[in-house]
Amino acid sequence: xxxxxxxxxxxIPTLPTIPDVFLRVSALLENPDVDLQEVADLILSDQVLTAxxxxxxxxxxxxxxxxxxxxxxxxxxxxFRRINEIVLTCSLIKVFDKEDPxxxxxxxxxxxxxxxIMARKMARLLSYPDSEKAYTSGIVHNIGKVFMxxxxxxDWAKIIRLEKEKQYNSLDAEITTLxxxxxxxxxxLAKQWNFPEEYCDVIAYHHSPAHAPxxxxxxxxxxxxxxxxxxxxxxxxxxxxxxxxxxxEPSWAIMQNAMPALVHVDMERLFFEMEEQMPVLRKLVxxxxxxxx
Amino acid sequence: MIQxxxxxxxxxxxxxxxxxxxxxxxxxxxxxxxxxxxxxxxxNRVSRRMAALKLMTSGDYIESLRKGSPGQEExxxxxxxxxxxxxxxxxxxxxxxxxxxxxxxEVVKKKEKIxxxxxxxxxxxxxxxxxxYTIAMILVENCATLLKDWNIEIVGTDINERxxxxxxxxxxxxxxxxxxxxxxxxxxxxxxxxxxxLKPEIKKYVTFSNLNLCDDAKMLFMRTFxxxxxxxxxxxxxxxxxxxxxxxxxxxxxxxxxxxxxxxETLHGVNDKFKTVHFPGGFAYVK
Numbered sequence: 070x071x072x073x074x075x076x077x078x079x080x081i082p083t084l085p086t087i088p089d090v091f092l093r094v095s096a097l098l099e100n101p102d103v104d105l106q107e108v109a110d111l112i113l114s115d116q117v118l119t120a121x122x123x124x125x126x127x128x129x130x131x132x133x134x135x136x137x138x139x140x141x142x143x144x145x146x147x148x149f150r151r152i153n154e155i156v157l158t159c160s161l162i163k164v165f166d167k168e169d170p171x172x173x174x175x176x177x178x179x180x181x182x183x184x185x186i187m188a189r190k191m192a193r194l195l196s197y198p199d200s201e202k203a204y205t206s207g208i209v210h211n212i213g214k215v216f217m218x219x220x221x222x223x224d225w226a227k228i229i230r231l232e233k234e235k236q237y238n239s240l241d242a243e244i245t246t247l248x249x250x251x252x253x254x255x256x257x258l259a260k261q262w263n264f265p266e267e268y269c270d271v272i273a274y275h276h277s278p279a280h281a282p283x284x285x286x287x288x289x290x291x292x293x294x295x296x297x298x299x300x301x302x303x304x305x306x307x308x309x310x311x312x313x314x315x316x317x318e319p320s321w322a323i324m325q326n327a328m329p330a331l332v333h334v335d336m337e338r339l340f341f342e343m344e345e346q347m348p349v350l351r352k353l354v355x356x357x358x359x360x361x362x
Numbered sequence: 363m364i365q366x367x368x369x370x371x372x373x374x375x376x377x378x379x380x381x382x383x384x385x386x387x388x389x390x391x392x393x394x395x396x397x398x399x400x401x402x403x404x405x406n407r408v409s410r411r412m413a414a415l416k417l418m419t420s421g422d423y424i425e426s427l428r429k430g431s432p433g434q435e436e437x438x439x440x441x442x443x444x445x446x447x448x449x450x451x452x453x454x455x456x457x458x459x460x461x462x463x464x465x466x467x468e469v470v471k472k473k474e475k476i477x478x479x480x481x482x483x484x485x486x487x488x489x490x491x492x493x494x495y496t497i498a499m500i501l502v503e504n505c506a507t508l509l510k511d512w513n514i515e516i517v518g519t520d521i522n523e524r525x526x527x528x529x530x531x532x533x534x535x536x537x538x539x540x541x542x543x544x545x546x547x548x549x550x551x552x553x554x555x556x557x558x559x560l561k562p563e564i565k566k567y568v569t570f571s572n573l574n575l576c577d578d579a580k581m582l583f584m585r586t587f588x589x590x591x592x593x594x595x596x597x598x599x600x601x602x603x604x605x606x607x608x609x610x611x612x613x614x615x616x617x618x619x620x621x622x623x624x625x626x627e628t629l630h631g632v633n634d635k636f637k638t639v640h641f642p643g644g645f646a647y648v649k
Contacts, residue, residue: 304456311641313639315640335631345399
């Protein structure tokens with residue numbers, strides 16, 4: 070399947086690169102003595118990016134005590150790690166920013182942010198060493214899907230039909246139509262964009278963490294966060310048939326092995342907190358797609 | 363900040379931080395989680411309690427909840443203020459949907475395999491009976507299909523004789539039936555002026571009796587239930603009593619049995635034997 074995925078990704082001559090601004094911001098942030106004004110000036114060169122960064126930093130995701138209206142203050146508030154993650158998020162939004170009724174881009178981003186938030190929350194509860202990496206993994210894990218929608222439109226439509234009319238599960242529908250899933254496709258895309266290895270692994274193995282050759286704990290965390298989000302989102306989609314016992318999931322066993330504190334985590338409360346975030350996510354994503362006048 | 367609403371009433375505004383501290387305190391003490399959307403209800407009820415106790419700031423009130431036995435009593439009064447008037451038919455839609463579409467068929471299938479066609483459900487803390495009768499309506503709707511030739515028994519228990527009498531009578535106000543689907547209202551109630559009288563074909567499946575959940579001897583006899591529903595009852599108990607009652611529930615359930623609690627409630631840290639199953643809008647505990 071990976072060869073098929075490579076063929077599909079390389080077959081797109083107009084594949085965008087990750088926006089230049091992210092690569093340049095990333096390069097600047099590697100220097101611990103970087104002048105934040107230089108980072109600000111770079112971001113300010115992209116009006117839409119600037120507006121999105123400010124919206125995100127003022128959202129309940131970050132809960133500043135007072136509204137932050139200048140990019141400079143936003144960058145000071147966020148700190149280096151988070152600037153990088155936010156600029157990456159906004160860059161991905163820009164790359165795939167197309168209005169099209171065949172794909173609900175807002176649902177996609179709600180899902181991405183939702184898993185990012187849940188993964189970060191769980192990482193902190195379990196003292197996983199890098200909660201920001203968990204957050205970014207959540208944001209990027211499904212880029213294969215949005216690539217398929219953007220560049221393989223007819224195949225995407227076939228996949229949706231198989232899911233809706235013939236009740237295929239999404240991975241089977243993708244393999245039947247394309248010979249590869251969004252996991253392999255996302256992996257090829259991530260490699261083309263030089264994503265760090267951990268993100269490539271999450272993208273490739275988030276549906277099968279036990280098969281990952283490394284980073285299984287991070288991948289299992291994303292898998293669990295995805296399950297939690299999907300159940301909570303089911304309220305809006307009237308999916309009363311969904312029922313999940315997290316402890317029976319393969320990713321639970323992987324996580325428990327690496328982080329025994331998992332059994333003490335109040336999963337019931339985590340679900341309540343995710344449900345609480347749903348309106349917040351809806352508003353954030355809706356705001357992010359309002360173009361500045 | 364205080365807003366004057368009426369001459370003798372004021373609503374105190376609680377800051378977001380204070381709200382989170384209060385809800386964390388309530389969650390740790392009682393196991394009920396208030397989402398941010400409930401903040402205005404909390405403000406309203408805290409204001410009432412502050413007026414009753416003649417306290418001027420929400421900070422003073424929150425501190426009073428931490429003060430030993432009087433604090434615990436006050437917390438119960440606050441919970442009562444918040445959850446009172448919430449009992450009604452079809453109260454927890456997500457739970458009922460999951461029950462009817464998922465858990466009930468699953469239990470029925472298991473029992474069909476051993477030809478044991480008897481279903482027993484316990485509404486613990488049944489109050490005026492809406493919860494027990496709601497379940498009865500759902501089961502009766504399935505009587506011609508999933509539950510054909512099945513014996514159904516629903517047991518409602520409460521400690522309050524007045525509530526038990528009201529439940530046995532089966533007469534309800536428009537407020538109580540506000541969430542009942544229209545076709546159920548037509549089918550299972552007789553309307554008499556502003557009263558909704560439950561029909562005998564539903565009442566016949568439910569019996570109500572007096573039971574104190576802390577009465578260990580009596581609790582031992584509540585056996586072989588397939589489902590137990592205990593919504594917004596355990597929140598009033600101390601942790602040790604809660605653990606004991608929950609262990610009784612575990613023992614009283616069939617091997618595959620389910621325990622449902624209130625929509626905002628959890629038993630985290632109370633019992634380590636039950637497993638949780640999550641569905642859109644809620645979860646259940648399973649043996």
